[in-house]
Amino acid sequence: RHGCRVGKQEAETDHGCPLPEEIVEDILSLLPVKSLARFRCVSPEWNDLIGSPEFAKLHSERSRGKGRLFLKPRGHRLFYVWKCKTGAAPVLETILDDWRQPTSSLSSCHGLVLPRFLDYEVHCVWNPSACEIVSLPDRTPARDIWRGRRTHVVYGMGYCSATERYKA
Template identity: 30%
Template sequence: MEDDGFFLPHEIISSILKRLPVKSLLRFRCVCKDWNDLFKTSLFIKEHVHHSSHHRGPSLLLQCGYSTFSMLDSDKKTLLPLSAPSVDPPVDMIDVIGSSYGLVCLQIKNRGSLILWNPSTRDVQYVPRTKNTRWYKNCHTGFGFSRVVNDYKIVRIYNFHKGVEVEVYSLSSGSWKQIEFGNVLKGGKFNGRFAATDEAIYWIVYGNQIDVLSFDIATEAFTLIPGSNIHWNVKLMTYENKLALLSNTELWVMEEATSGGSEQRWNKTKLIGNPNFLGFHPLTIWKNEVIYTYQPVGIYLFNVTTNKLKEFLISRENGRIMSAFNYVESIVSFGNKNSWISA
């Protein structure tokens, strides 16, 4: 009796593979040409990122000092060392600008140069410099991904005496362009880091009240979102892929209108009153936990659902905790523009 062999349909194989970590997929590229080609398709990358985000959940990328990185796994809750990106010439002072859909935007300190980095594949893409790069200390940088246009973008807003200039870098085109800013701020001033959702990049603006400047990644248009009477001592974040403002005691989330209109409104969803967080510095919101630093060598995870605080100590050898970002594994490649996540 002949053995007809074992056969699985392509759809089932793809469904199995998209559940694997990137480390396994990189090894499996050598199994056969079909698998290697599959891992480069936009549909597979989209499904893999979706599964990583919604089933395994994002990891927590920690920057400890200017050249040391670690990843806190979403399942094991163990801290794993992460090799810094390999750049030429080597540098030892890097700032993390932001993380979006598997890519991390970095800035080389004292140069203003930008790098895109995939920690899972260790791929690095250098971002071209512009005429304004030397003024990087006077600019506000944001980074995000839009499903609408299937593109990663970096936006830099420069505050010059003569006015505001804006440059936008598109990974799909590999180039910068200048766009109009207009009279959006009306005298307000930027402060703090940006936050990004699937649709837009945001910055806090201080004027007569707190407002939020929004940059639509797809349309490249700026709008100003009123902050109303929200407390002044807040930090801009995202919560469940929505714009959020976090103070020491309250979490405000921007909600869509539910009465048929298109207006948005701030909703105080969580009260963070116990324990007393005086002196705690919020870094980010990771799933349903607010990540704080208090001591230089550790982080505190406060669960906004259970109101429980948990300490996670980190070795002093890693250095001071500087920043934390949500990171979702992806096999997105800089060399294959058609392999990015599609809408």
């Protein structure tokens, strides 16, 4: 683990792994989310890599077309991913155990997920690739704005390719 031999010289990488960083990133981007969550603790460099927006985008692109579907049974707080593999039985697997708040729907963009919480007071973005939930800045709760009137609040998420920024 001190590096790999290149001719008579020993090469060592910044991230403490004998493989070049590009190869490590390539390998990690092909792994399932559960494995990525475990590998974040390998080193600070791996944690930074797996949590980076560039890695999330790469992982999302490579995950497309793998037959995944997010499911949340009505009345439950558990989220599941339904994985369909060619020639194999579908697998149902828990991906997030507890939001701690009831949710009614999801909006997503490039692999990031914006859940809609029923109390309108909690706003966050979930990154399944990094297994992270990031709270959005506090806003005046929607129900206070309308002072008790019945109304619908619409949540959405978008991406601006010019600035490479997400908006919720």
